Structure formats: structure tokens, C-alpha cells
Amino acid sequence: MSVKKRTYALTVLALLVWGILASLLAGYYYYSYGDVLSKTQKPIVTVNIGINYGNGTVIWHNGTTVMSGGTLLNVTMLVAEVKYTLWPGAGAFVDSIDDLANSGSYYWMWWMYTTFGWSQGQVACDRYIIGDNETYYWYYEDTSITPLPSPS
Amino acid sequence: MFANSYLSFWGLAGLNMPFQMVGMGIIGLVGGLYGKTIKESDVVSGKNIVEVVILGAFLTLTYDIITNFGFAVQLSLVTGVSLWLAFVGVLITGAVFAFIHVTSNAFLFMIAMPLAKVMRQLTR
Numbered sequence: 001m002s003v004k005k006r007t008y009a010l011t012v013l014a015l016l017v018w019g020i021l022a023s024l025l026a027g028y029y030y031y032s033y034g035d036v037l038s039k040t041q042k043p044i045v046t047v048n049i050g051i052n053y054g055n056g057t058v059i060w061h062n063g064t065t066v067m068s069g070g071t072l073l074n075v076t077m078l079v080a081e082v083k084y085t086l087w088p089g090a091g092a093f094v095d096s097i098d099d100l101a102n103s104g105s106y107y108w109m110w111w112m113y114t115t116f117g118w119s120q121g122q123v124a125c126d127r128y129i130i131g132d133n134e135t136y137y138w139y140y141e142d143t144s145i146t147p148l149p150s151p152s
Numbered sequence: 153m154f155a156n157s158y159l160s161f162w163g164l165a166g167l168n169m170p171f172q173m174v175g176m177g178i179i180g181l182v183g184g185l186y187g188k189t190i191k192e193s194d195v196v197s198g199k200n201i202v203e204v205v206i207l208g209a210f211l212t213l214t215y216d217i218i219t220n221f222g223f224a225v226q227l228s229l230v231t232g233v234s235l236w237l238a239f240v241g242v243l244i245t246g247a248v249f250a251f252i253h254v255t256s257n258a259f260l261f262m263i264a265m266p267l268a269k270v271m272r273q274l275t276r
Contacts, residue, residue, distance in 0.1 A: 010203055013210045020213060021254060024247035031244050116231045122245075 036129055040068045045132040049079055052151065053100055054140035072110060072136055073126040080138075084126075091124025097138055105144035111137040111151050118150040171222025175215035182211060195269045201262060208261030209254050216250045217243070 039045070048062045061079040073092050076082050081099065084092040094108045095101055102108060110121040113135040121128060130136075137151045165172055186207060194200055224239035231238070243250075 006203075010206050014206045017206070017209045017213050017254065020217075021247075021251055024243055025251060027240075027244040028247035 039129050039131040042068055042132055044068060045070075045130060047075055047130050047133070048135040049075060050135070050137040050151070051080060051097060052137065052139045052141075053098070054106060066130065068130075068132075070130055071126045072121075072128045072130055073124075075130055075136075076125065076138065086126075087124075092126035094125060094138075097140070100140060105142050106140055107143045109139050109141055109143065109148065111139060113137070118152055120148060120150075167226050168219055168222040171219050171225075172215075175218040178218075179211045179215060182207070196266045201265050204261045204265055205258050208264070209258040212254045212257040213250065216246070216253060220246055220250075 044065055045068045046063055046065050048060065049064055050058055050060045052058045064075060064079060066075050066078065073082070073084065073094075076094075076097070080097050082094060083096045083101075084094045087093055094110075097108055100108075110125055111118045112121060113119075118137070139149075139151055141149055186203075190200060220242045221239055224235060224242045227233065227238040227242065228235040233241075
């Protein structure tokens with residue numbers, strides 16, 4: 001391949017990478033913006049929160065009302081005593097709920113009920129903006145098990 | 153691939169492993185073909201480093217798209233949503249990861265050529 005053709009091909013590749021990545025990021029921010037906008041339409045939202053202490057005790061706080069725009073951490077702190085550590089760039093890491101602390105391979109994990117069933121939380125709880133009528137579940141579970149056991 | 157499948161920080165590859173194998177196969181093939189076009193004396197030239205960075209970024213993105221497609225296939229089978237919708241959803245939700253993956257790999261490829269030259273000299 002001549003130098004000119006090689007340079008041309010690499011320029012096309014570089015532009016392709018930039019174009020695809022920029023489009024994906026634009027799509028991500030468009031989706032995130034729409035998600036936050038839809039969750040803050042109503043001034044007050046109602047959510048359900050279940051807390052599974054890992055010993056068979058599950059306590060549900062159904063119909064918990066909070067101001068819209070709040071995070072899962074905010075609403076969890078309304079119904080339970082939460083201790084957490086803030087990690088720069090990553091968000092809040094829950095150390096304990098109601099004095100039950102992470103220990104060994106047991107950690108507090110959060111789940112959300114979706115139309116497809118239980119879905120594991122994808123971000124730190126202080127990064128997730130709660131939506132009206134959503135159902136969350138804090139599960140003190142053995143994280144050494146793969147795949148992670150879901151609440152149901 | 154099997155070791156990576158079981159020891160990866162991101163967890164078990166599961167049904168995504170065939171897609172990972174295709175992605176890595178493409179990377180190996182392109183890398184092998186590209187290596188034949190480089191003269192030994194030009195390995196650490198600025199031009200070659202730029203080429204490798206661009207090629208590395210492109211191949212990383214290709215790998216991400218292939219493995220995201222694999223995840224979308226599984227998502228589509230499990231949830232029943234259309235494959236196209238699942239694919240777009242997976243690509244969009246994985247955009248930040250893809251960006252970090254591509255840019256970090258581009259940086260690593262920047263030092264790959266000088267490193268390869270040093271390693272070749274050491275093994276001679």
C-alpha cells in the first residue's frame with residue numbers, strides 16, 4: 001500500500017472511531033437527560049423499599065414519599081440507619097444498614113424491579129435518581145456467588 | 153480465553169465468550185497482518201506509533217461493538233425485546249465504558265511499539 005493510501009486509510013479509521021464514540025456518548029447523554037427529566041416531572045414521588053438482612057428478615061417500606069430528584073441513598077436514609085463512605089469519582093459505598101456492616105464476602109447490594117424482573121443496581125446509590133412507583137431492594141448477600149443471587 | 157473467562161475482573165464471560173473469541177481473533181489477525189507491513193528499523197518511528205494508536209483504538213472499538221452485540225443477543229433472548237433495540241440499548245448504556253476502554257487502550261498502544269522493541273532486544 002502506498003504511503004498516501006495508508007495515510008488516507010488511517011485518517012478514515014481515526015474519524016470512524018471518533019464519529020462512533022461521539023455518537024454513543026451523545027446517545028448516552030440524551031438518554032440520561034430524558035431519564036432525569038421524566039423522573040422530576042412530579043414534585044413528590046412514591047417508592048417501595050425492601051431491606052433483606054440476610055438472615056431471613058425482610059422489611060418493606062412501601063409507599064415511602066420523597067421529593068423528586070432525590071437519590072436512592074436519600075430515600076434509604078429515611079427508612080434505615082445508613083453508614084457509607086464517599087469515594088471520589090465512584091459515589092457512595094454503603095458500609096452498613098441498621099448497624100449490619102459489610103463483612104467478608106457479604107455486602108449490601110441494591111436491586112431494582114423492572115419489567116424484566118430484578119435488575120442489579122448499575123451505579124452507586126447516591127448516583128441513582130429515584131423515579132415514581134419504583135421498587136428497590138437492599139440485599140445483604142454473599143457476593144462471592146456468581147451470578148449474584150437476585151431477590152426473588 | 154478460558155482463563156480470562158473465569159478470572160476476569162468483570163466476572164464470568166458466559167455466553168458472551170464466543171463473541172469475545174471472535175473479537176480477539178480479529179485483533180490478532182489484524183495485528184499479525186499489520187506487523188508484516190512494518191520494517192524493523194521503523195518500529196519506534198513517530199509515524200508507526202500514530203498508526204498503532206489509531207489501529208489500536210479502532211480494534212478496541214470493534215471488540216466492544218462485537219461483545220456488546222453478544223450481550224444484546226443474550227438480553228434479547230432473556231427479555232424478549234427486539235435484538236436491534238437491545239443492541240442500541242447496550243451500546244448506549246456502555247458508551248462511557250467504551251470511551252474509557254478505547255482511550256486507555258490508545259494510550260497503551262502508544263507505548264506498545266517501543267516496549268515491543270525493547271522486549272525483542274532482550275530476548276535476542
